[in-house]
Amino acid sequence: MGLVPATGRKNRVRQTSCKQCGICCTKGGAALHGEDLFLLREGLIPRQDLITIRKGEFAHNPRTDRVQPTKVEIVKLRGTGTEWTCCYYDPLTRGCSIYEKRPLACKTLKCWDPEESLALVETDLLSRLDILEEDEPLQELVRAHNSTCSLPDFVSLSRALEEDTEQTVADLEASVNTDLSFRNKAVEDSEVVLREELFLLGRPLFQLLQPFGLHVFQEGNCLRLQWKRNT
Numbered sequence: 001m002g003l004v005p006a007t008g009r010k011n012r013v014r015q016t017s018c019k020q021c022g023i024c025c026t027k028g029g030a031a032l033h034g035e036d037l038f039l040l041r042e043g044l045i046p047r048q049d050l051i052t053i054r055k056g057e058f059a060h061n062p063r064t065d066r067v068q069p070t071k072v073e074i075v076k077l078r079g080t081g082t083e084w085t086c087c088y089y090d091p092l093t094r095g096c097s098i099y100e101k102r103p104l105a106c107k108t109l110k111c112w113d114p115e116e117s118l119a120l121v122e123t124d125l126l127s128r129l130d131i132l133e134e135d136e137p138l139q140e141l142v143r144a145h146n147s148t149c150s151l152p153d154f155v156s157l158s159r160a161l162e163e164d165t166e167q168t169v170a171d172l173e174a175s176v177n178t179d180l181s182f183r184n185k186a187v188e189d190s191e192v193v194l195r196e197e198l199f200l201l202g203r204p205l206f207q208l209l210q211p212f213g214l215h216v217f218q219e220g221n222c223l224r225l226q227w228k229r230n231t
């Protein structure tokens with residue numbers, strides 16, 4: 001439900017209702033909006049089934065149909081394993097296992113008539129701090145991670161790697177290891193963080209760097225990076 005499928009765009013004239021093909025559910029779980037807050041607060045969708053795309057990460061923007069840096073934080077339903085297919089999608093039945101309590105973006109999507117769902121993109125999105133209760137100590141964890149482990153400027157990263165490879169890789173290595181240490185400590189200290197890491201802290205920085213040609217390997221207790229120019 002993260003994408004408006006290309007097939008849907010092409011079939012817009014002929015199609016008038018959902019064929020229940022499930023393609024939209026294999027393109028990424030739905031982003032959550034203000035109207036979905038009760039699903040989380042009432043435990044109908046557990047936080048361990050969420051993933052956070054932090055502001056500035058590259059993600060597919062359905063409005064432009066391009067991969068672009070996000071202007072705001074996005075919390076969405078996580079994928080299955082390493083795939084983006086929504087964790088609530090059942091491939092056997094090609095159905096949704098939480099159909100009655102699916103988020104707004106899923107209820108709104110008509111791939112053959114995408115205007116309504118495109119209007120939702122980056123609008124009234126829920127952030128981690130919206131979802132966590134105001135008095136929850138995990139609010140502080142999220143804030144501390146944001147300030148200790150800020151993301152690099154992904155827009156200028158490729159150019160920086162070209163222009164000053166050694167220094168840029170060294171800076172990124174330091175950031176990757178700071179992020180990893182923060183996570184390890186947080187996970188050791190709390191079983192909740194262990195379960196909800198992808199929601200609370202988003203994806204580890206080293207994973208976000210791989211599309212830029214940065215390969216990661218372990219040396220002792222540290223992660224090292226090696227850059228291979230994308231061709």
Ligand code: SF4
Pocket residue numbers: 005008017018019020021022023024025109110111112
């Ligand atoms: S909205 Fe219905 S027809 Fe369109 S991609 Fe999703 S499941 Fe298939």
Ligand code: SF4
Pocket residue numbers: 001002024025028029030077086087088089090095096097098099102103106
């Ligand atoms: S919640 Fe259901 S309808 Fe929405 S993307 Fe996941 S499987 Fe599809």
